[in-house]
Amino acid sequence: MERLDKLVSSVFGLSRREAQAAVRQGRVEVSGAPIRLPETKVDPAAPIALDGEEGAYARYVYIMLDKPAGYVSATEDSRDPTVLELLPELYLKRKLGVAGRLDKDATGLLLLTDDGTLNHRLTSPRYHLDKRYDVRLDYPAREKDVRVFAEGMDLGDFTAMPGLLEIDPLDPTHCFVTIREGKFHQVKRMFEKCGRRVLALRRVAMGGLLLDEALGEGGFRLLTAQEIQYLTEKCAIKQESQK
Ligand code: URA
Numbered sequence: 756m757e758r759l760d761k762l763v764s765s766v767f768g769l770s771r772r773e774a775q776a777a778v779r780q781g782r783v784e785v786s787g788a789p790i791r792l793p794e795t796k797v798d799p800a801a802p803i804a805l806d807g808e809e810g811a812y813a814r815y816v817y818i819m820l821d822k823p824a825g826y827v828s829a830t831e832d833s834r835d836p837t838v839l840e841l842l843p844e845l846y847l848k849r850k851l852g853v854a855g856r857l858d859k860d861a862t863g864l865l866l867l868t869d870d871g872t873l874n875h876r877l878t879s880p881r882y883h884l885d886k887r888y889d890v891r892l893d894y895p896a897r898e899k900d901v902r903v904f905a906e907g908m909d910l911g912d913f914t915a916m917p918g919l920l921e922i923d924p925l926d927p928t929h930c931f932v933t934i935r936e937g938k939f940h941q942v943k944r945m946f947e948k949c950g951r952r953v954l955a956l957r958r959v960a961m962g963g964l965l966l967d968e969a970l971g972e973g974g975f976r977l978l979t980a981q982e983i984q985y986l987t988e989k990c991a992i993k994q995e996s997q998k
Contacts, residue, residue, distance in 0.1 A: 756796040758793070758795070759792070759794070760778055762797060763777060766803055766810035768844065768848060778792070784803070815868060817873075818977060819866060819966070820865045821971060821972050821975070822838055822861070822972070828859075830852065850869050852867065852874045854866040854868060854878055855877060858940065863957040863958035864958040884961045884989060886933070886937055887932070888931065888932045890930045890955070891929060891954045893951060894928065894950075895927035896920065896922045896928070896946075896951060901920045904920035910941075910944050918945065919933040921933075943956070
């Protein structure tokens with residue numbers, strides 16, 4: 756059960772004060788009946804309406820963003836624009852966190868959620884999901900690089916787990932890389948080890964969750980119920996197997 760004013764505030768994007776005023780004015784109905792006390796505890800799954808307009812409540816939001824270059828994957832930054840600036844006001848009232856950062860110059864699949872448990876699991880090495888990147892290099896990748904990636908490599912401060920390097924046979928400066936961890940600059944550093952520089956990096960998948968290419972850079976959408984269920988189950992299954 757949830758306090759009505761809190762619910763009205765998150766469903767309709769109002770401040771708590773505005774929500775309380777709306778409730779007291781009799782403008783809010785729960786399951787078709789007006790309730791005038793802001794502190795009333797109601798079922799968050801019950802139909803709720805403001806001025807006759809139905810709202811849909813979601814306890815948490817799960818957002819897929821196609822991150823453009825030039826934005827930092829943080830919720831605040833003193834110098835650069837953050838990915839939150841790409842979202843409408845409505846979502847900024849939530850305490851969103853980024854699940855798995857991308858470098859400022861990288862693009863593609865970024866997940867934002869206020870579901871702290873899932874966020875933690877998505878980014879924790881204990882529950883990792885494979886991340887797949889579309890990469891452009893300065894010089895062609897070679898078959899021997901595939902083996903170097905497959906063996907895992909010493910990057911100084913840590914040893915990267917084995918990764919999958921797939922080279923585009925028609926253009927070997929274009930590859931796909933799949934890795935388990937998501938350490939700072941990891942893909943760039945793995946290619947540096949092979950004497951190659953990453954010119955462009957785009958995340959296209961996290962496990963079975965694929966970037967919706969219809970969004971276009973800077974575009975976003977909420978995850979579907981199936982996508983949320985997939986991530987939740989994937990993280991829970993990982994936890995079981997760790998026991
Ligand atoms: N690897 C990198 O080098 N950068 C990213 O943003 C993600 C993975």
